[in-house]
Amino acid sequence: MLPALPLDEAGPYVAAAYLVFFALVLIYVAIMAAKLGRIERDLTELTELAERREADETAADQHEHERVGATRE
Amino acid sequence: MRRAVGALLRKDLLVELRTKEAVPAMALFSISTFVVFHFGLDRSSLDGSLAAGVLWVTLLFAAVLGINRLFVAEVEQGGFDGFLLAPVDRTSLLVAKALALLAFLVLVQLIAIPAFAFLLLGPSLWQALPELLAVAALADVGLAVIGTLVSAIAIRTRARDLIVPILLLPLLIPVVLAAAQATAPLLALDGAGPLPGRWLAILAIYDGVFGLLAYAIFDFLLED
Amino acid sequence: MTYGKGLRPLAALTALTLTAAFALVFFFAPLDADQGFVQKIFYVHVPIGIVALVGFMAGGVFAIQHLRTRDPRHDLRSYVAIHIAIVLALGTLVTGSIWAKASWGSWWVWQEPMLVSFLIVFLLYACYTPLRFSIEDKERQARYASVFAIVAGAFVPLNFAAVRMAEAYIHPRTFATTGGGIPGDMFLTFLVALAGIGLLFVTLWKYEMASKNATFKLRALRRTLAGDELAPARRSAAPTL
Numbered sequence: 001m002l003p004a005l006p007l008d009e010a011g012p013y014v015a016a017a018y019l020v021f022f023a024l025v026l027i028y029v030a031i032m033a034a035k036l037g038r039i040e041r042d043l044t045e046l047t048e049l050a051e052r053r054e055a056d057e058t059a060a061d062q063h064e065h066e067r068v069g070a071t072r073e
Numbered sequence: 074m075r076r077a078v079g080a081l082l083r084k085d086l087l088v089e090l091r092t093k094e095a096v097p098a099m100a101l102f103s104i105s106t107f108v109v110f111h112f113g114l115d116r117s118s119l120d121g122s123l124a125a126g127v128l129w130v131t132l133l134f135a136a137v138l139g140i141n142r143l144f145v146a147e148v149e150q151g152g153f154d155g156f157l158l159a160p161v162d163r164t165s166l167l168v169a170k171a172l173a174l175l176a177f178l179v180l181v182q183l184i185a186i187p188a189f190a191f192l193l194l195g196p197s198l199w200q201a202l203p204e205l206l207a208v209a210a211l212a213d214v215g216l217a218v219i220g221t222l223v224s225a226i227a228i229r230t231r232a233r234d235l236i237v238p239i240l241l242l243p244l245l246i247p248v249v250l251a252a253a254q255a256t257a258p259l260l261a262l263d264g265a266g267p268l269p270g271r272w273l274a275i276l277a278i279y280d281g282v283f284g285l286l287a288y289a290i291f292d293f294l295l296e297d
Numbered sequence: 298m299t300y301g302k303g304l305r306p307l308a309a310l311t312a313l314t315l316t317a318a319f320a321l322v323f324f325f326a327p328l329d330a331d332q333g334f335v336q337k338i339f340y341v342h343v344p345i346g347i348v349a350l351v352g353f354m355a356g357g358v359f360a361i362q363h364l365r366t367r368d369p370r371h372d373l374r375s376y377v378a379i380h381i382a383i384v385l386a387l388g389t390l391v392t393g394s395i396w397a398k399a400s401w402g403s404w405w406v407w408q409e410p411m412l413v414s415f416l417i418v419f420l421l422y423a424c425y426t427p428l429r430f431s432i433e434d435k436e437r438q439a440r441y442a443s444v445f446a447i448v449a450g451a452f453v454p455l456n457f458a459a460v461r462m463a464e465a466y467i468h469p470r471t472f473a474t475t476g477g478g479i480p481g482d483m484f485l486t487f488l489v490a491l492a493g494i495g496l497l498f499v500t501l502w503k504y505e506m507a508s509k510n511a512t513f514k515l516r517a518l519r520r521t522l523a524g525d526e527l528a529p530a531r532r533s534a535a536p537t538l
Contacts, residue, residue: 020391032505035512049523222448226428229432240424240428243424244449246456279455
């Protein structure tokens with residue numbers, strides 16, 4: 001084992017080790033952010049789909065009522 | 074269960090006896106590897122920890138050859154389906170295959186260890202033969218148990234020949250480590266030293282733990 | 298089950314503990330007599346290592362539950378735990394290598410059992426994803442992965458014991474790493490760092506589980522609403538619910 005490095009030489013190594021740790025965590029957060037973005041996009045797409053279907057159904061109901069009303073008359 | 078194991082073991086040994094596929098190839102591979110080591114290390118005579126290392130690494134790689142092929146017949150000729158239909162405890166396949174692999178390893182080592190003594194070993198093989206056989210016996214059990222388990226995991230995958238070595242080697246490092254450490258004083262140049270008991274204990278514990286583990290989970294590999 | 302529950306306070310606690318730990322490392326813990334400033338690497342290297350090992354064993358425990366109940370959610374828990382542990386194991390190897398270069402002058406040393414054991418464990422768990430990827434049937438993939446996770450989880454402590462014994466036999470340890478015979482304030486700093494990294498693991502695990510859970514629910518919702526799949530089914534290593 002080498003004798004203890006003086007502070008100015010040892011500093012970069014310690015900093016590198018802690019930076020590796022932070023880099024791993026930050027990379028993970030970035031990947032998770034991308035996944036979350038995709039989830040949000042899917043969610044907005046599906047809510048739009050659900051609203052459109054609801055609008056279609058109410059429109060269909062209205063046409064049903066009008067048709068029934070027309071035949072009754 | 075014992076009868077199932079006996080029947081399966083007999084079948085595997087008979088097949089090997091008739092086809093002579095695995096054991097001669099493994100033995101030939103071991104001897105070729107010794108030659109390669111001679112040229113690779115540029116040494117004519119090995120002793121001590123170097124001899125132990127070369128011996129056990131060679132035996133490990135020869136075992137990989139046999140392990141790769143252990144379940145091939147079952148998969149290719151429908152033996153798995155036939156076995157699953159039979160009203161026997163599924164773990165009997167594990168025990169039978171492990172015993173077959175153990176038999177193959179012992180046969181290969183009966184050829185490879187004298188070949189090693191002939192080609193590369195400096196000190197005499199006789200100076201500590203019973204201790205060497207004890208180490209080999211325990212190491213072989215470890216190789217057989219873990220080899221059978223890994224072979225069963227890998228055989229149903231797509232890249233089976235590739236998965237076996239990468240999965241097997243890390244799991245067998247403690248076995249090779251203990252075997253080499255135990256063998257090193259036995260092959261010392263100036264007469265055999267005492268057999269370090271702690272490595273035998275480690276081998277025994279390792280074999281025991283993985284033997285029980287394999288026994289407990291082998292069933293899950295055979296469903297469907 | 299919702300994994301996002303309690304995630305925010307957990308994340309806050311993690312951040313707090315890690316900040317406290319690093320503050321202690323640089324402002325409170327005394328300077329090591331032998332290694333000097335370089336010894337500070339241990340406060341990040343060893344806790345990451347320990348948490349990685351616990352993560353691998355937790356993956357094995359989840360795998361046991363999966364085999365017992367056949368619930369694919371346990372397989373997902375195992376998968377996520379093992380993946381995070383693999384990342385931490387890589388971090389252990391890199392920080393350990395940096396420490397080795399600073400202490401011994403070379404980027405790798407065989408004398409340090411923690412480093413050697415981690416190399417072996419990392420090599421083993423590097424097979425986890427290729428193994429999963431090479432099995433197409435999802436149910437069998439999960440089952441075989443669980444078998445592997447159990448075997449590998451059992452291997453971790455045995456491997457450590459074996460390597461430690463081997464190194465002690467050949468190279469007597471000339472220094473004590475944290476955990477044995479060290480001054481009290483160093484030990485306290487180490488414990489806080491360990492707690493911080495442990496909390497980090499749990500936070501990341503819950504985070505990933507929540508994300509995957511949400512993705513699967515969205516996929517199911519899309520199937521009922523739109524009647525189609527988002528992407529053609531490809532071979533993948535990840536578990537599905």
